[in-house]
Amino acid sequence: MTRLVSCITEQHHWPLLLVAACVCAVGNLAGVFMLSRAHQCAKAHRDLWLAVAGVVLGGTIWATHFIAMLAYSIPVNYQIAETGISIVAAIAIACLATYTLLHLPGRQGAVAAGMFLGLAIAVMHAIGLSAISSVYIENDTATAVMAWLLGGGFSISATLLFYREMNGLRLILASFFIVLAVCSHHMVSMTGLAIVPLYPGPVDALTFLDRVGIATGVCIVSSLLIATGVAALFFDRHLTDVKGLANATSEAVVLTRAGQIVHANERFTSLTGKPIAELKSASLSDFMFERQGSRGLLNSPCGPIHVEIVEGVIEYKGRETSVFGLRDISERLEANRQLMHLAAHDPLTGLLNRRAFNSRSEEVIADAVAGGKAFSLLTLDLDRFKSINDVHGHATGDLILQQVADVLNSSFEGSALVGRIGGDEFSVLLPGLDGLAAHQSASVLIGKFRSQFETHEKAGALGVSVGVATFPEHGADLKQLQNNADAALYRAKSQGRGRICAFDRFLDQQLQKRRRLEDELRGAVNKGELFLLYQPIVETVTREHKGYEALLRWRHPTLGVLSPAVFIEAAEESGSIVEIGKWVLDKACREASSWDGNQFVAINVSVRQLYSSDLVDHVATALSASGLPPERLELEITETSLLEDSTDVAHCLDTLDALGVKLVMDDYGSGYASMTNLRRYPFHKVKIDRSYVAALEDDPVAEVSIDCALALGKVLGLAVVVEGVETETQYHRLIDKMPNQLQGFLFGRPAQIGDHLRSENRRADRLPCSA
DSSP, rough: OOOHHHHHHSSBOHHHHHHHHHHHHHHHHHHHHHHHHHHHHHHHHHHHHHHHHHHHHHHHHHHHHHHHHHOOSSSSSSSSSHHHHHHHHHHHHHHHHHHHHSSSSSHHHHHHHHHHHHHHHHHHHHHHTTTTESSEEEOOOHHHHHHHHHHHHHHHHHGGGGOOOHHHHHHHHHHHHHHHHHHHHHHHHHTTEEEESSSSSSSOOOOOOHHHHHHEEEEHHHHHHHHHHHHHHHHHIIIHHHHHHHHHSEEEEEEEEETTEEEOOOOHHHHTTTOOOHHHSSGGGTTEEEEEEETTEOOOOOSSSEEEEEEEEEEEETTEEEEEEEEEEEEHHHHHHHHHHHHHHHHOOOBHHHHHHHHHHHHHHHHHHHHHHHHEEEEEEEETTHHHHHHHHHHHHHHHHHHHHHHHHHHHTTEEEEEEOOSSSEEEEEETTOOOHHHHHHHHHHHHHHHTTTTTTTTTTOOEEEEEETTTOSSSSSHHHHHHHHHHHHHHHTTSSSSSEETTTTTTHHHHHHHHHHHHHTTTTTTTOOOEEEEEEEEETTOOOEEEEEEEEEEETTEEEEHHHHHHHHHHHHHHHHHHHHHHHHHHHHHHHTSSSSSSEEEEHHHHHHHTTTTTHHHHHHHHHTTTTGGEEEEEEEGGSSSSOOOHHHHHHHHHHHTOOOEEEEEEEEEOOHHHHHHHHHOEEEEEEEHHHHTTTTTTTHHHHHHHHHHHHHTTEEEEEOOOOSSHHHHHHHHOOOOEEEEEETTOOSSSSHHHHHHHHHHHHHSSOOO
């Protein structure tokens, strides 16, 4: 340690030694920053930066040693060849260290790079000493080894810092360790040297001024070297990165001066299909056309491209330059077009949706009013479409709707507006067509419709009904026309479907009333407007009340009390019959549960209820909630309800029979009077239609029909009820035939259940005790 201190303080010129230390610190800091740049830059530029970093580090090691040797107070001269070899060796080995640092991954690469950097310091120091002439240098081996170990250790410590992510503090610390490596190796090595002059007497050695002059020149050269590297680093970080940023953006960037392209990024060259060298001799207007404001069309090899243009002015290479940012908006425009299409069209059929159809229809109406022109509105509804969904599934139903849309599009001219308004409801607006022409167009549609679907494997029964309303005869605005076309459509469907009906103010007035009745009927249950009357069913001989049939009535707020004959068909059509039927079941079962004895309650089941999957649940819920035994509930099903052979209906009736509910065929003889239904389904009772009783006095066939029905019931083990008995004459003609039960006004009119029970009690009081 004493020798080291003595070497530093007594054998060196301090000013030159400080210069050497400063050169070492600045050069190594610049080299470390260039290594960092090589670590961060693109792979294509990495080797170049590693070479620059190696040159700066190797040159700094050589400059530090050369200036430090000039500071050493011995008479020296330098041989040019060895001096040149020393700097070449320092740079070459330093470059090997930088390449190893980044190309050999992991900690092993960092250690190997540190060893190479220590080797560069040691080799350069050894060759540098051999370049001194006029002296003999003896080197202490132990000191030399110590110098090598210190230089290598500090170098490895510096390169290990690159093993992890670099930041500013790590870069400074790494450069500090390299400075320690260079200085420690030089100073420790110098303490072990014994320098002996080869010639006695004065030597033609360098004076102090010569040393200062040479040191100054070395400083200038090394500073220029370092400054070149730093300048390259600055230009790369700022100018090259700006170019990289321009290429990284998804927008095309073009720089023009006086209309001529002076620079463009890679995105613009890819859009135009031309290299940058060819673009620089062209004008931007050669590629842009139909520019309107911030948008225009860019000519490309694949055709015109819609672009959005952002324009500005920058200073480029010292001159004012226009810069254009061109963004390809073709995909955005296509997406907007698709969104607009989806917003205005039905996604399944591609036809206009309700909102778009109404909006465009309003425009047609405005033009018609302004020009005094006529137009017609067709409202279409598919017949028996629901059965397709029920039997074949909704996927098949969707396919059928698409085929219907194709027929609609091919049936009308291009000026027609065709829209899907609901599930299987469509509307067509025909500009310029009066009622007669619209009827003819609808006839063409029905003809094409039949030819398309008559032989269809799954939609052979599908039909279409059309309602027609014409402007201005049938309405002055779209809403009124739609209401009147709907009324005409309703009449077309009620007349047998597959028809075309034009709006008729007088004929459709009743249909409109019926539709209003349907709307009002939907809220009748919640408003408490429905109530039940009961008509007794008696035992034939004793006229004892065996049960009661529940009869529905509607207390309409303006029309008074309505019988089912007025509103039951509307309830069936609107679907509200299911809700009403559930209410009737709940109400009748609850009231029947309070009756004395084993009197039953009979409830009519509509066609819509019978084909509903909820009927069994409604019956079970009503029985459970009321506590009424199932055998006291009779469900009356009309013969016409069973016209369609359905496994679902059979399953429903079998389930009701399993519950213990009695099933009654109502109005037997009013339809086909088929014995097949009596055998197939689990009926317990048959009610002969009232028309046969009414015809007893005038039609002998009526009496024969009653006799046949009674005989059939007896054979099949079914109880038989004859309804419609209104006179004593009718009663006496029937009593001999011995039906099981009778029903009619003779035994009691429909009334509140309390009135019937009181009447029955009074009758029981009048009977003799023997009765």
